[in-house]
Amino acid sequence: MERVSAQQLAEWAAEARERWSVPGLAVGLLQDREIVSVGDGVLELGRPDRVSRDTIFRIASITKPFTATLAMTLAQEGLLALDKPPPGAPIEATVRQLLSHQGGLASEWPEPLDDVGDDDEALLRLTEGRPARLPIGAGELFSYCNAGFWFVAAAIARGLGMTFEEALRTRVLEPLGLRSTGFEADFPARGHNQVEKGGAEHAPAEERYPRVRRSGGGLFSSIGDLLRFAEHHLGGPGPLTAEAVSEMQRPVSAGPGFRYGLGWFLWETPSGPAVGHPGSVLGYESLLRFVPSKRLAVAALSNSSRGYAAIRDVIRNLGLAELERPEGALADLTEFEGRYQGQGIELEFVAEDGHLRVGLTEVDPFSGETSVYPSVRARPIGAREFEIVEGEWRGDRFDFPRPGFVCMGYLATRIE
Incomplete structure (x- = not known):
């Protein structure tokens, strides 16, 4: 450099x-x-x-x-x-x-x-x-x-x-x-x-x-x-x-x-x-x-x-x-759809035009207040890995390490 x-x-x-x-x-x-x-x-x-x-x-x-x-x-x-x-x-x-x-x-x-x-x-x-x-x-x-x-x-x-x-x-x-x-x-x-x-x-x-x-x-x-x-x-x-x-x-x-x-x-x-x-x-x-x-x-x-x-x-x-990771094309994103819950977080994933739309609700560990974040889109970059493509989270990644689990830093499990 x-x-x-x-x-x-x-x-x-x-x-x-x-x-x-x-x-x-x-x-x-x-x-x-x-x-x-x-x-x-x-x-x-x-x-x-x-x-x-x-x-x-x-x-x-x-x-x-x-x-x-x-x-x-x-x-x-x-x-x-x-x-x-x-x-x-x-x-x-x-x-x-x-x-x-x-x-x-x-x-x-x-x-x-x-x-x-x-x-x-x-x-x-x-x-x-x-x-x-x-x-x-x-x-x-x-x-x-x-x-x-x-x-x-x-x-x-x-x-x-x-x-x-x-x-x-x-x-x-x-x-x-x-x-x-x-x-x-x-x-x-x-x-x-x-x-x-x-x-x-x-x-x-x-x-x-x-x-x-x-x-x-x-x-x-x-x-x-x-x-x-x-x-x-x-x-x-x-x-x-x-x-x-x-x-x-x-x-x-x-x-x-x-x-x-x-x-x-x-x-x-x-x-x-x-x-x-x-x-x-x-x-x-x-x-x-x-x-x-x-x-x-x-x-x-x-x-x-x-x-x-x-x-x-x-x-x-x-x-x-x-x-940078190249975009991957997954035939069926519905495998990942649903609501997932972890300690202090709730995530919702919806398939949308070859992407996942991500919604996040979070409880602040200091104040106890609940916050709802604007939803963002994520592109597939691997068989079970995704990257957020918009907003202030752009570039953040998450994956589904095994069926029923998602990791966005913190682990969450599917509830519906």
Whole structure:
């Protein structure tokens, strides 16, 4: 890939932000061991403060590879067994299965987290309880799962005799010099949700994030810190051995359009095999992606619930989007029609002119509010795999891994 200037990156970021009406966007590129980063837009609608390359955002689920990195520091010291269940957890799934979203668990806890508390023992108390189960066993199918990371974080805290936050700070953040990364932040960008799903109007999002969720999505960070974290996983110095870095990037499970290692998504791009993680929570959307063979990394942070649409435009310009798949022609799409239900989601598929029309209703795990998204069309790209072709979800993929099941990140089963 040709070297990208700060001016070019700034133009791409501004175009993408304006196209998708995102309040603020920061993007950075690590290339030839040098960082180029830019910011565009505002920290919060109605305020004049501008996003800069140093602005701190919630990074949401990019927290997961940080948690997996922490787990690997214990594994390489013989303090945590990857192929056994987390010590003290009432589940059968192994640490490796939990870190690769194939633990057979639903993503969220079966009861509200409001009454769990925010004290140092809250995570330990929570993970002594029974999580919600999927209708499959551990190791069978990929289904994105926040709760699995909570169990791993609790095992780390028990094993080290300190809080998860202290363990992450002393064993990962400080050794890498990540001074802008933590579970609290001074003057971060404010998250914004769309007033209507699929719409351009935004309003500030709620800010409460329960402490027990932190290992799956609670970190704040900056573009510079994320690229320094990526540099370690590209072979730079840090707390992990080269063998541990490689093991995290080895495929363990697979979903629609990707494979998954330990805390990392694995994609195919025009620039080569890529590693990374997206994030979405409380009106923030983000992405960290790197190509080990090119020692190239990109980080993008937004303060919008549709920010990933803008981020996808930028990474497409960089040649780092997922490889395009040719359209496949399926003789009969009625096999996939029907309503499917998972924890907090309901999906409806209708065959329409060689495509599937997709309807989604979702329950927000924070507010408990139900949202109905505008329906979109998806084209077949494989025998049981589809890609959304319109709207802000354009490029997202889903599949039907076995009869009666659909995976759109989360697993759902046919109900009619």
